[in-house]
Amino acid sequence: MATIDELRKIRLKKLEAIRKAGILVYPEKTKRTHKITQILKDFLNLARLKKEIILVGRIKSLREHGGSTFLHIEDGSGSLQAYFRKDRIGERGYKFFLDNFDVGDFIEVRGTLFKTKKGEKTIDVTDFKMLAKSLLPLPEKWHGFRDIEERFRKRYLDLIFNPEVKKKFELRSKIIKEIREFLESEGFIPVETPILQPIYGGAKARPFKTYLNALDMDLYLRISPELYLKRLLVGGFEKVYEIGRVFRNEGMDRTHNPDFTILEFYWAYADYKDLMRFTERMFEYLLKKIFGHLTIKYEGKEINFKAPWQRI
Known part of the structure; x- marks a missing residue:
């Protein structure tokens, strides 16, 4: 051979x-x-x-x-x-x-x-x-490309041989698109906050550290966009959101990556009850837009997202 x-x-x-x-x-x-x-x-x-x-x-x-x-x-x-x-x-x-x-x-x-x-x-x-x-x-589909580790490291090959993986990528893209449309229909403004930050915060996690030659200073890859989003509220915005990458220099497994996408939104003059109703509306909107109904099956169980949800 x-x-x-x-x-x-x-x-x-x-x-x-x-x-x-x-x-x-x-x-x-x-x-x-x-x-x-x-x-x-x-x-x-x-x-x-x-x-x-x-x-x-x-x-x-x-x-x-x-x-x-x-x-x-x-x-x-x-x-x-x-x-x-x-x-x-x-x-x-x-x-x-x-x-x-x-x-x-x-x-x-x-x-x-x-x-x-x-x-x-x-x-x-x-x-x-x-x-x-x-x-x-x-690689030959059945004998040359079955190793999970290799599939995850070579996603381009995984996409070639596994149509269901490509469908997940497409579904993820659609979910993010619909989240943006829902938030903006509710009056939230999309923003971009710094990824390189002089002080990291907004979560309890170890950051990645780098160095900015132009200003002779240490910087950190953000572990959360929270602090800068809150500054926008201080500046006068009432509803802001960001969907972007964050970086956490900690352990990793199949469900935890050192870099991942996060959604954070902030809403002035609202309390936790407003956010509970808002979350119900968002999930109903997303499920109807993406799946056409409000029920999904997960691990053999059927979950109905129709509002109102049970309060604990």
Whole structure:
């Protein structure tokens, strides 16, 4: 079995062969007409009209069958099978593809849509173009990339092989977006406070320490935005919030990182009862916006977030 270094050398030779053929290995532009999710959504109509499609993405699999090759191409929205035929793209072009393209490469393909005998939606390729040559092979999904530690340290690979991880990233982004929309609909102003601070505070935690050469002074990465947010209230703002990174130089495990995202908001002239009702409204808003209902299942239990919540 070839080593990673040997496989890289093979791919470098292919990269050089592409360049010698006068082809850009890393072109700056693509002529994509559709994302894969758009193709799948309107497949029957596009196939019926024999409309020429240009799609782009990463080659996730490649299977050669004599004078034809099937591959799966994946972009940020979905995956689609592509069908390469020697009699369609020409013997020279077909050989060039087989000799120089690998799983992991980014490709642009042009063609029309059809369904295979097994009913799989496919693009019949008439032309293709290299978008980016991958110099390292992707790890084999089941045998080469199962280690939890490696998955967490190489999130980019984890995202390639585990769609559920990508969905979590997208869900997190949506949650933050909806939190911002809710807070601002309630009159809160988004602000940014200093990350480098001369005095750390707002939480009981050990800080990261650094040094500012320009002012010849020690500084700390913030452990909380609290003190600066409160200064804004002193300055006259009534409702402020910040969503940002904080840093705590302490122990770490799967649920505790030395840097993480925090939400803090401050509201003048309000008491804890106002905040309790506010929290109920926020959770109801977020659940309706993100999930469409107020109940979720967690560890086998169904939790209903409909207000009012039980007071203890």
